[in-house]
Amino acid sequence: MMLQSLGRISSRIGRRVGRLGPVKAGVITLAVATTLLTAVSPDAWAGATLDAIKARGVIKVGVGTAPGFFSPDSNGRWQGFFVDFGRALAIAVFNDPDKVQFTSSSPQQRLPALQSGEFDILLSGVTETITRAMHLGFHFGPVIFYDGQGLMVARKLGVSQGTQLDGATVCIQTGTTGELNIADFFRQNKISFKPVVIEETSQVRDAFTSGRCDVLTQDSSALALERLRLPQPDDYVVLPERISKEPLAPAVRYGDDQWLETVNWVVYATIQAEEYGITSANVDSFLSSDNPGIRRFLGVDPSVGEAANLDPKFAYTIIKTLGNYGEIFDRNVGPKTRIGFERGLNQLWTKGGLLYAPPFR
Ligand SMILES: N[C@@H](CCC(=O)N[C@@H](CS)C(=O)NCC(=O)O)C(=O)O
Structure with a gap:
C-alpha cells in the first residue's frame, strides 16, 4: 500500500x-578541478592566507544557514557551533572573537568560493573526502563534528x-x-x-x-x-x-600550511581543555597549576606558544571566552538545547568518543 x-x-x-x-555533479566537479589544478601553486600559498588575514584585520568564514550550527540571532550576530570555532580562530589570530566575518554560501558554491579567495576557511559542515583533498585541492583541519x-x-x-x-x-x-x-x-x-x-x-x-x-x-x-x-x-x-560517514572538518586551500596549522591547534585547544577539565568557569584557577603540561597549555609557561608563533595565552583566552569543546557543543546543540544532540562519537577519546588532541609540547 x-x-x-x-x-x-x-x-x-x-x-x-x-x-x-x-545538475550533473560529475561535470561540475571536473570543471572545478581543472580550474584548481592550474590555479594552485603550493609554495606561493605557504603563509599567504595568514598574512592576508592579518593585513585585512578580519577572518572571512563561509558557513551554512542551519540554526544551532550557524545563523544570525535577532541582533544579526552570528551564533552556532561552527561559528564558535570561527570566533576561536579570531582569538588566536587577533585576540578578539569579533574579528571574523561570516557569510552563508550554498554547498555548491562554497568550495569554489574558498578556492577563489572569497573565504579564508569553510566552517560549514564540509565532509572531508579523498576527492576534495587530493583531486580538488583542499586541506582539512581536525574533524569537529562526526556526522553521517x-x-x-x-x-x-x-x-x-x-x-x-x-x-x-x-x-x-x-x-x-x-x-x-x-x-x-x-x-x-x-x-x-x-x-x-x-x-x-x-x-x-x-x-x-x-x-x-x-x-x-x-x-x-x-x-x-x-x-x-x-x-x-x-x-x-x-x-x-x-x-x-560524514566527518565534518574546517576546509582551507591546498598548500596553506601556516593557516592550516593555526586551525589545527585552535581546534585541538578546545579538545585538550575538555580533557584537562578546564572550562570557561574554572580556567583562572588552573593558572596556578603545578602541572607543567597545563602551564604550557595556558601560556603560564610561554615557551610552547612562543615557539608556535602564537600568543602564548591563545588557549587560555579561547577557553575563557568560548569554553572548551564540550561547552561549545552543549551551548549550541547539546542535550539541553531544543536541538538536543547527544555527544556520541563527538565525545572525548577518554569517554568512548573520537575526539583526541595531540600533545601541546
Ligand atoms: N557534509 C556534506 C553536506 C554539506 C552540507 O550540506 N552542510 C549543511 C550543514 S551541515 C548545509 O550547508 N546545509 C545548508 C545550509 O545550512 O544552508 C558535504 O560536505 O557535502
Whole structure:
C-alpha cells in the first residue's frame, strides 16, 4: 500500500525532475578541478592566507544557514557551533572573537568560493573526502563534528528503514556528498529512486514539505536542524540509520600550511581543555597549576606558544571566552538545547568518543 503510493508520488515527481534540471555533479566537479589544478601553486600559498588575514584585520568564514550550527540571532550576530570555532580562530589570530566575518554560501558554491579567495576557511559542515583533498585541492583541519547521512520522511508514510523506500523520490542538495551517497545506498540495496537535485537550502525544504519528494536526505545533524524549521516538525521523522560517514572538518586551500596549522591547534585547544577539565568557569584557577603540561597549555609557561608563533595565552583566552569543546557543543546543540544532540562519537577519546588532541609540547 505504502509502496504503491510512493511509486505514484515518484512517477509524478519524476516528470518534474526534468523541469528542475538536476545538475550533473560529475561535470561540475571536473570543471572545478581543472580550474584548481592550474590555479594552485603550493609554495606561493605557504603563509599567504595568514598574512592576508592579518593585513585585512578580519577572518572571512563561509558557513551554512542551519540554526544551532550557524545563523544570525535577532541582533544579526552570528551564533552556532561552527561559528564558535570561527570566533576561536579570531582569538588566536587577533585576540578578539569579533574579528571574523561570516557569510552563508550554498554547498555548491562554497568550495569554489574558498578556492577563489572569497573565504579564508569553510566552517560549514564540509565532509572531508579523498576527492576534495587530493583531486580538488583542499586541506582539512581536525574533524569537529562526526556526522553521517540520514533520511527524513513524513511520519504518515510509516517507513522505519531506508530499504522500504523502493521507488521513492529523494530531495538532495546539489554539490553535497549526499548526491553520491544516496545513489550508492539505493544501488547497494538493489532498489530504485528518483533524485530531485536542488541547490538552495530553502528550496530543498519547500520541495520536501510540499510533497514533491518522499525523502529528504542530508547529513543527519543538518536534517535534525531542518526538521525543527518545518511548519509541523512532529509530522516528520529522521530514520535512525546512517547511510554514510560524514566527518565534518574546517576546509582551507591546498598548500596553506601556516593557516592550516593555526586551525589545527585552535581546534585541538578546545579538545585538550575538555580533557584537562578546564572550562570557561574554572580556567583562572588552573593558572596556578603545578602541572607543567597545563602551564604550557595556558601560556603560564610561554615557551610552547612562543615557539608556535602564537600568543602564548591563545588557549587560555579561547577557553575563557568560548569554553572548551564540550561547552561549545552543549551551548549550541547539546542535550539541553531544543536541538538536543547527544555527544556520541563527538565525545572525548577518554569517554568512548573520537575526539583526541595531540600533545601541546
Ligand atoms: N557534509 C556534506 C553536506 C554539506 C552540507 O550540506 N552542510 C549543511 C550543514 S551541515 C548545509 O550547508 N546545509 C545548508 C545550509 O545550512 O544552508 C558535504 O560536505 O557535502
